[in-house]
Amino acid sequence: MDLIDLRSDTVTRPTPGMRRAMAEAEVGDDVYGEDPTVNRLQDTVAALLGQEAALFVPTGTMANQIAMGAQLSPGDEVVCDQGCHAVNYEGGALAALWGAQIRGLPGRRGLLDPAQVEEAIRPANDHHPRSRLVEIENTHNRGGGTVYPIETVAAIAKVAHRRGLRLHLDGARLWNACAKSGLAPSAYAAHADSVSVCLSKGLGAPAGSLVAGDRSLVADARRLRKRLGGGMRQAGVLAAAGLYALENHRERLAEDHENARRLAAALAELPALQVEVDAVETNLVFAEVRREGWDAARAAAALREHGVLAGEADSRRLRFVTHLDVPAAAITAAIDRIAAALRS
Numbered sequence: 150m151d152l153i154d155l156r157s158d159t160v161t162r163p164t165p166g167m168r169r170a171m172a173e174a175e176v177g178d179d180v181y182g183e184d185p186t187v188n189r190l191q192d193t194v195a196a197l198l199g200q201e202a203a204l205f206v207p208t209g210t211m212a213n214q215i216a217m218g219a220q221l222s223p224g225d226e227v228v229c230d231q232g233c234h235a236v237n238y239e240g241g242a243l244a245a246l247w248g249a250q251i252r253g254l255p256g257r258r259g260l261l262d263p264a265q266v267e268e269a270i271r272p273a274n275d276h277h278p279r280s281r282l283v284e285i286e287n288t289h290n291r292g293g294g295t296v297y298p299i300e301t302v303a304a305i306a307k308v309a310h311r312r313g314l315r316l317h318l319d320g321a322r323l324w325n326a327c328a329k330s331g332l333a334p335s336a337y338a339a340h341a342d343s344v345s346v347c348l349s350k351g352l353g354a355p356a357g358s359l360v361a362g363d364r365s366l367v368a369d370a371r372r373l374r375k376r377l378g379g380g381m382r383q384a385g386v387l388a389a390a391g392l393y394a395l396e397n398h399r400e401r402l403a404e405d406h407e408n409a410r411r412l413a414a415a416l417a418e419l420p421a422l423q424v425e426v427d428a429v430e431t432n433l434v435f436a437e438v439r440r441e442g443w444d445a446a447r448a449a450a451a452l453r454e455h456g457v458l459a460g461e462a463d464s465r466r467l468r469f470v471t472h473l474d475v476p477a478a479a480i481t482a483a484i485d486r487i488a489a490a491l492r493s
């Protein structure tokens with residue numbers, strides 16, 4: 150039985166068209182700034198985000214870390230949601246690499262409230278760490294793929310800037326937020342001092358992320374990229390996949406969202422799971438395992454035996470992610486298999 154892999158939108162494989170674009174990419178040495186395809190991708194993404202410049206990096210983790218690292222000094226505090234990716238899934242990098250301290254706030258489905266941010270910013274006082282950066286994630290992964298209302302982003306930016314802080318936007322799935330809200334990526338990015346975006350999530354490229362901001366931030370990011378060993382050479386083969394993804398796979402994200410809603414509604418019918426269907430805004434579906442004596446690991450193992458791979462968000466919750474490689478028919482099959490697995 151072929152497995153239906155709903156663990157993440159990172160599992161997508163390059164399509165034939167994307168592979169052709171990669172094979173035909175014009176390349177050069179990007180550490181010298183001489184890869185024309187990387188340069189074209191950077192210019193394209195900077196324009197999409199309405200920022201002065203952008204830098205191609207291997208991963209979303211590196212994009213977040215060098216963007217924030219370029220704005221932090223040791224002992225500085227980062228105000229963010231307590232469930233954000235940068236705090237939970239980046240190997241403690243904010244502390245390990247930049248010596249930053251974290252002020253993790255309880256967001257509502259991962260989204261911060263401007264008043265909550267204001268409250269968390271420390272007054273200038275020799276006793277306190279210096280509040281330096283606010284970090285927001287759009288869409289929010291652990292929050293359930295939630296989309297920030299643009300007014301909230303604007304209000305958080307206003308608070309941060311008034312209090313002398315900078316704003317970093319983790320936009321690994323900003324494309325999904327835009328597909329949902331109908332807003333341009335630049336509408337969100339306009340409020341941020343640094344933005345990271347990924348090509349390897351819903352867009353389906355095999356690798357690659359970008360950091361965007363003003364020229365001085367991107368120059369600093371470039372230095373940090375080299376320091377961390379992220380300076381790639383003929384990276385145009387990857388950039389070509391990213392350009393192809395931006396051109397061809399952005400509009401179809403709405404299909405993933407539709408599939409996620411249908412999946413969530415079907416899972417909500419199963420007594421073994423509890424799903425907040427109304428909370429599903431984009432391509433992530435979280436389901437709490439309610440079956441007596443079962444935890445998420447046990448449920449995930451049962452699903453695997455029935456040909457469906459799901460992520461374990463924590464000990465109680467499964468995560469299902471819809472993406473390019475799981476068309477509507479496969480979602481229907483997945484629903485049947487999940488129902489069978491949790492019944493048996």
Ligand code: TLP
Nearest residue numbers: 157159208209210211234238290319321
């Ligand atoms: N998220 C991955 C895992 O790391 C959890 C996933 O499967 O969802 N920001 C956000 C909001 C992300 O969700 C991710 C990846 C990243 C950054 C990091 O991207 P990569 O994996 O390219 O380092």
